[in-house]
Amino acid sequence: MTKQRHPEYTCSMEAALSVISGKWKVKILNQLMDGPRRYSEIRRSIDGMTEKMLSQQLRELEEDKILTRKVYPEVPPRVEYAFTELGKELASIFYALEKWGAHFLTVNSDTIKVADASCYTFREPVAEAV
Amino acid sequence: MTKQRHPEYTCSMEAALSVISGKWKVKILNQLMDGPRRYSEIRRSIDGMTEKMLSQQLRELEEDKILTRKVYPEVPPRVEYAFTELGKELASIFYALEKWGAHFLTVNSDTIKVADASCYTFREPVAEAV
DNA sequence: CCGTATCCCATGCGATACTG
DNA sequence: CAGTATCGCATGGGATACGG
Numbered sequence: 505m506t507k508q509r510h511p512e513y514t515c516s517m518e519a520a521l522s523v524i525s526g527k528w529k530v531k532i533l534n535q536l537m538d539g540p541r542r543y544s545e546i547r548r549s550i551d552g553m554t555e556k557m558l559s560q561q562l563r564e565l566e567e568d569k570i571l572t573r574k575v576y577p578e579v580p581p582r583v584e585y586a587f588t589e590l591g592k593e594l595a596s597i598f599y600a601l602e603k604w605g606a607h608f609l610t611v612n613s614d615t616i617k618v619a620d621a622s623c624y625t626f627r628e629p630v631a632e633a634v
Numbered sequence: 635m636t637k638q639r640h641p642e643y644t645c646s647m648e649a650a651l652s653v654i655s656g657k658w659k660v661k662i663l664n665q666l667m668d669g670p671r672r673y674s675e676i677r678r679s680i681d682g683m684t685e686k687m688l689s690q691q692l693r694e695l696e697e698d699k700i701l702t703r704k705v706y707p708e709v710p711p712r713v714e715y716a717f718t719e720l721g722k723e724l725a726s727i728f729y730a731l732e733k734w735g736a737h738f739l740t741v742n743s744d745t746i747k748v749a750d751a752s753c754y755t756f757r758e759p760v761a762e763a764v
Numbered sequence: 765c766c767g768t769a770t771c772c773c774a775t776g777c778g779a780t781a782c783t784g
Numbered sequence: 785c786a787g788t789a790t791c792g793c794a795t796g797g798g799a800t801a802c803g804g
Contacts, residue, residue: 520735605650
């Protein structure tokens with residue numbers, strides 16, 4: 505009787521939030537913006553995250569079909585993580601969220617401190633033919 | 635030495651997520667989409683939320699300048715909550731998030747169950763003259 | 765009507781050590 | 785290199801009771 509990570513949602517919004525909530529997921533996804541990344545690349549790029557959290561979050565994101573995990577049968581082993589199409593579609597939302605966050609910090613600059621206003625690289629997706 | 639709710643963020647994205655994360659905030663904000671709402675209206679409209687959580691979350695949202703709290707000096711007392719401009723700007727993000735969530739649920743329909751695909755009312759903001 | 769105070773538990777996450 | 789296992793604590797949130 506293992507615990508279900510997605511019990512049952514009352515609506516799609518709740519489901520969406522469950523995917524991006526948590527301390528590390530957005531940071532991890534940010535690292536994949538410019539293409540596939542190896543486990544060790546992601547780990548080195550995110551300060552303060554333990555290996556336990558990285559692999560746990562990666563497994564959950566894979567389970568949710570946000571990213572893919574590809575193992576290369578080499579020595580030493582190589583594993584690469586990359587966005588699925590579903591994952592790529594989060595980019596524009598993250599871009600908008602970060603812009604809103606900057607505005608939020610401006611409005612609350614008297615009470616909230618921030619080290620670096622924009623440390624993410626989410627961008628508007630390039631226009632594609634439909 | 636009271637605990638700081640916003641310790642210090644490394645970036646604006648982190649700050650943005652801190653505002654909308656938590657079990658109830660998006661649900662509460664959703665209730666304000668069509669204009670100001672009274673405390674009791676919000677409470678009745680959200681199933682399963684205790685009064686403690688409602689007032690706690692409302693205070694935090696007020697502190698973060700997402701909404702305003704207006705007390706009417708009447709008997710019986712009346713208190714109304716409404717979006718600030720900053721709060722209103724979240725609407726388009728929530729709209730996009732909910733749409734993405736619907737897609738997410740479709741892709742994962744084999745493993746994730748949902749009661750009601752769209753229970754929120756976030757909309758694209760109406761165009762305004764700049 | 766509109767809240768607060770207290771208590772308590774589940775979960776998320778960190779620290780550390782170990783493995784194919 | 786790319787992970788897993790175990791332990792333990794801090795925090796978020798539920799239940800319940802009380803206050804202006």
